[in-house]
Amino acid sequence: MGKPYSEDLRRGIVQGIEAGHSYEEVADLYGVSISSVSRFVTRWRKIGNVTPAKFGGYKGYALERYRDRVTRWVVAQPDITLAELQSRLAKQKVPVSQTAIFRFLRHLDFTFKKKPARGRTRSS
Numbered sequence: 001m002g003k004p005y006s007e008d009l010r011r012g013i014v015q016g017i018e019a020g021h022s023y024e025e026v027a028d029l030y031g032v033s034i035s036s037v038s039r040f041v042t043r044w045r046k047i048g049n050v051t052p053a054k055f056g057g058y059k060g061y062a063l064e065r066y067r068d069r070v071t072r073w074v075v076a077q078p079d080i081t082l083a084e085l086q087s088r089l090a091k092q093k094v095p096v097s098q099t100a101i102f103r104f105l106r107h108l109d110f111t112f113k114k115k116p117a118r119g120r121t122r123s124s
Helices: 007-018 023-030 034-047 064-076 082-091 098-107
Strands: none
Touching: 007 023, 007 034, 023 034, 064 082, 064 098, 082 098
16 A cells, blocks of 8 residues: 655645646656645645645444443343344444444454354264
């Protein structure tokens, strides 16, 4: 995955446009696309700086607001299925996929434990 352009480069691009050069000239001079020049200038004019926005990083969980409720349900009924949790959440107007529920439960350190195997036979 790529990285954002440096702030120095971005400032130079904006200064080139402010000095009266065309977007095409500045793009050629700095080796960036015209759309990048446009984005940098737009950002400069809207918010007054060219600092890149947050890149990558942590994404929260859709169910974080319902942590206590989900935890109570799982503690009260440890064998509850993802479909049952999804149904309970839907009744409370929380539309969420079973995958999101699975990831959230894993985040909360709830794990799926298979029942112990009954006397396995071994063929020689």
